[in-house]
Amino acid sequence: MKNKIFIISFLIAFSFKYAISQNKVIDSLTPILNSLQGEKKIEALLSLSNEHRPDSEEKALKYALEATELATKSNNKIKILEGKICEAKVHLKYGKDKKGLELIEDVMNEALAIKANEAVAKIYKAKYAYYLDVKADINASVLMMDKAIAFTTANNMQVLLGDMYNKRGVAYYYLGNLEMAEKDFLSCVAIRKNTGDKAEEAGTIMNIGVVFFHSGDFKKSIEYYEKALKVFEQLKDTLQIAKSLVNIAMTEDEMGLIKSAKVKLLKASHYYNIAHDNEGLAGSIENISNIFSKEGKMDSALIYAFKVLKIREEARSEKLIGTSYTNIASMYNQLNQTDIALEYINKSIAQEEKIGNKTKQADRISFKGAIYLRANNYAEAEKYYQEALSMREVIGNKKALSDSYISLGNLHQALQKPDKALEYYLKALKIKEEMGDRPSIAGITNNIGVLYYDKKDYKRSIEYYLKALELRKEIGDINELGESYLTLSNSYKEIKNFENAYKFHVLYSNINDSTFNKKFAASISEMQAKYETDKQKQQIGLLEKDQKISEEEIKRKNTQRNALAIGGILVLGLLFFAVRGYMQKQKDNKLISQQKELVEQKSALVEEKQKEIIDSINYAKRLQNAILPAPELIQKHLPHNFIFYKPKDIVAGDFYWMYENEQMVFMAAADSTGHGVPGALVSIVCSNALDKAVKEFSLRDTGKILDKTTDLVLETFDKSGEEIKDGMDISLICFDKKNKKIFWSGANNQLLYVKDKELNVIRADKQPVGKSDHRQAFTTHQIDYKEGTTFYLMTDGLADQFGGPKGKKFMYKKLEEKILTMSGEILSLQKTILDETFRSWKGELEQLDDITIIGIKI
Numbered sequence: 001m002k003n004k005i006f007i008i009s010f011l012i013a014f015s016f017k018y019a020i021s022q023n024k025v026i027d028s029l030t031p032i033l034n035s036l037q038g039e040k041k042i043e044a045l046l047s048l049s050n051e052h053r054p055d056s057e058e059k060a061l062k063y064a065l066e067a068t069e070l071a072t073k074s075n076n077k078i079k080i081l082e083g084k085i086c087e088a089k090v091h092l093k094y095g096k097d098k099k100g101l102e103l104i105e106d107v108m109n110e111a112l113a114i115k116a117n118e119a120v121a122k123i124y125k126a127k128y129a130y131y132l133d134v135k136a137d138i139n140a141s142v143l144m145m146d147k148a149i150a151f152t153t154a155n156n157m158q159v160l161l162g163d164m165y166n167k168r169g170v171a172y173y174y175l176g177n178l179e180m181a182e183k184d185f186l187s188c189v190a191i192r193k194n195t196g197d198k199a200e201e202a203g204t205i206m207n208i209g210v211v212f213f214h215s216g217d218f219k220k221s222i223e224y225y226e227k228a229l230k231v232f233e234q235l236k237d238t239l240q241i242a243k244s245l246v247n248i249a250m251t252e253d254e255m256g257l258i259k260s261a262k263v264k265l266l267k268a269s270h271y272y273n274i275a276h277d278n279e280g281l282a283g284s285i286e287n288i289s290n291i292f293s294k295e296g297k298m299d300s301a302l303i304y305a306f307k308v309l310k311i312r313e314e315a316r317s318e319k320l321i322g323t324s325y326t327n328i329a330s331m332y333n334q335l336n337q338t339d340i341a342l343e344y345i346n347k348s349i350a351q352e353e354k355i356g357n358k359t360k361q362a363d364r365i366s367f368k369g370a371i372y373l374r375a376n377n378y379a380e381a382e383k384y385y386q387e388a389l390s391m392r393e394v395i396g397n398k399k400a401l402s403d404s405y406i407s408l409g410n411l412h413q414a415l416q417k418p419d420k421a422l423e424y425y426l427k428a429l430k431i432k433e434e435m436g437d438r439p440s441i442a443g444i445t446n447n448i449g450v451l452y453y454d455k456k457d458y459k460r461s462i463e464y465y466l467k468a469l470e471l472r473k474e475i476g477d478i479n480e481l482g483e484s485y486l487t488l489s490n491s492y493k494e495i496k497n498f499e500n501a502y503k504f505h506v507l508y509s510n511i512n513d514s515t516f517n518k519k520f521a522a523s524i525s526e527m528q529a530k531y532e533t534d535k536q537k538q539q540i541g542l543l544e545k546d547q548k549i550s551e552e553e554i555k556r557k558n559t560q561r562n563a564l565a566i567g568g569i570l571v572l573g574l575l576f577f578a579v580r581g582y583m584q585k586q587k588d589n590k591l592i593s594q595q596k597e598l599v600e601q602k603s604a605l606v607e608e609k610q611k612e613i614i615d616s617i618n619y620a621k622r623l624q625n626a627i628l629p630a631p632e633l634i635q636k637h638l639p640h641n642f643i644f645y646k647p648k649d650i651v652a653g654d655f656y657w658m659y660e661n662e663q664m665v666f667m668a669a670a671d672s673t674g675h676g677v678p679g680a681l682v683s684i685v686c687s688n689a690l691d692k693a694v695k696e697f698s699l700r701d702t703g704k705i706l707d708k709t710t711d712l713v714l715e716t717f718d719k720s721g722e723e724i725k726d727g728m729d730i731s732l733i734c735f736d737k738k739n740k741k742i743f744w745s746g747a748n749n750q751l752l753y754v755k756d757k758e759l760n761v762i763r764a765d766k767q768p769v770g771k772s773d774h775r776q777a778f779t780t781h782q783i784d785y786k787e788g789t790t791f792y793l794m795t796d797g798l799a800d801q802f803g804g805p806k807g808k809k810f811m812y813k814k815l816e817e818k819i820l821t822m823s824g825e826i827l828s829l830q831k832t833i834l835d836e837t838f839r840s841w842k843g844e845l846e847q848l849d850d851i852t853i854i855g856i857k858i
Contacts, residue, residue, distance in 0.1 A: 039074075045064075045066050055319070064087040081111050085104070088101075088107065088126065092104075121151070124144055128141050132171060134397070142171045145167050149165065162191035169182075174437070176439045182211045205224050205227050206224065212224060222251050229241060245264045245271065246265065246287060249263075282320070289302075306826065322352045322364065325348035326345060359397060362392050363388070366388035373410070381411055389405075402435075405424045409421045413454070448464045450487070461491045469488065482511045489503075633660075638856050646852075651680035653679020655670050659695075663736060665737065669853070672685075672686055673726040702778075707778055742782070742785050743780055745780050746763075747765060753789055755786055755789040759819065761816065785858070789857070790827075793856075798851050818833075
């Protein structure tokens, strides 16, 4: 049987291969299982056990036992061994270590007794996977592959030998021993060339590319990826072509070649489509999302992240839906939108709990703690970090356990409790050392250095920073070396050791200079060698000249003395003029200094006035914020909503308004006359008038509410004795929950709603709430209540925005088309789409007006 191509999963594209193949195997084998007989049925049962093992202990064990029973009945000794191996794998996967290890040892003895060499090799692989994936004991997994390589070499099992080298290379990679990883991968490539397995050879070449990626040699990394890509193109393996393109793209992203990376990811998406690999497609799009996130273009990042979620939901990729929720939570966390980040991480936790993935559930709970930590809510952060720690202690995954200790260490460092932080870091360090995880050991050691730096114990901080530096040099991780150089520079500066401070700062600057690469370093070495050679030649030449001083040399020296005497006179003359010039310059500088002081005084006065104005505007903003309904209140009464609110200035003429009672919920998007401070003042008048209309006058008809609001606004402005035409345009909707009815009225601002995938428009009355030449009563429209309908209240800010290729207005027609096309998306994504649409259309032009669009789904 051919081995699967095993490619290191450092990029998202690689982590989906096995999940997709699993679903296909289960779907194809389960319906025909009863029709199979003999060895074919045993193989089918073994395959089903392997495919169910990641998710279902019960099913995986059931199929393994059935396979063993059937093999025993037919006295098929090899298949009996394979059935027991499958059973042992299930026990090891689900924490029954003693039972699993005892069974695997029994099977090993049986296999050796009957010289079932392939079964022995499978046992080595099973134990390797147990140590690497379950126990996270990487050193033990290396030792297991040492034995496997010795066994397959002794028995001339070339195909399996190549596989063992590949697996040991992966283990070395995780240890951070990139040199040994590369060596093993090259051994694997050589074997696979001999066996003629081009696909497996290309897969291992890809792994070598990963090694160079992590050593910081991106050009070499791409060189190997492109070699693998060429083979996959010859084999017409669309799936592996896609994965190769993803790796090239992500490496280009690290090199700053963003546009090229995005193009390759789009090509990868195309190949995933051809291969009908929805999860690969989702992974490729997820990488695009991550690039936008790194660029700080969070709107675009979220659009792509929600696309990924939609693909996974439609494909029912239950195991990866939680991953999408987590990515979205992470992006909202970066935007400091804590409430939304928590909403999505809670969805992720629920998803992992639903499918019974305790490991990922603990990971998500830990990330929930990180969200609270970013929001400076330390009590909640510690609560969830401790909950994750408790789960991980039960699961027994060393790596995850050490991650919990690191998180708690970081938390207590933020709380300025260095002793407690150190306690957790040392616990994490102990586990990482047992695992042999050198990159993490370096990171924790560096963290301990930071603790001592914060305690002003700079000698101890230098001690730990140097340890971290040495490890990072051994690993060859250029990305982390910069941090070590910078921290050392800062510590040496604190103890006044400026020589070392300067030395490490230069090293930091060099490593962070994008033009400083290995080629440049080599040329520096070459120049240094050349300099030393030239220096030696000069010294030899000087010795020879000292031995051959002639009369001509003496004459030349006399000439030099005379020239120096004349030169001295000239220098004295020049010095006189220089001193006189210097004194004049001092006078000029004094005058300039006085003028500068005067300018600075005036500038300070202007700055003080500016500060007073800004303080006043910020106070106006606080007043305006006080009239806006709280997000929690809106969420409580209208749970399916978004509010796209984008003021032009610090304060706005636009505002949104809400009123609710037991029976009804009113919501409005309003545009007061003007924007900035004048608009904000008018908005407060208009908002108060709306409140009075529903609270003091107890009006519930939307048209009558606008009529009364008009009266109240006019009454307020009439007190000034001047003719003021200020007021507002508004879109006001009422949801009568008790009677299942909807009412709407509008002043100049229309209502859009999408029902059954059709866009409906209700035009507003052509008059404002305020002074009007031909005032009429506002119309109340009744709309059928149907669940799934989405309503859009808006002001005219986006429709009137200039932009696009010709600098024209966006217009309502485009807005209506955009709303119809996006209406099928979830509401939080619709808000992101509108923001991205606005930014894209506006380009470099100025925002013209405040913008408010509210979406409500019933």
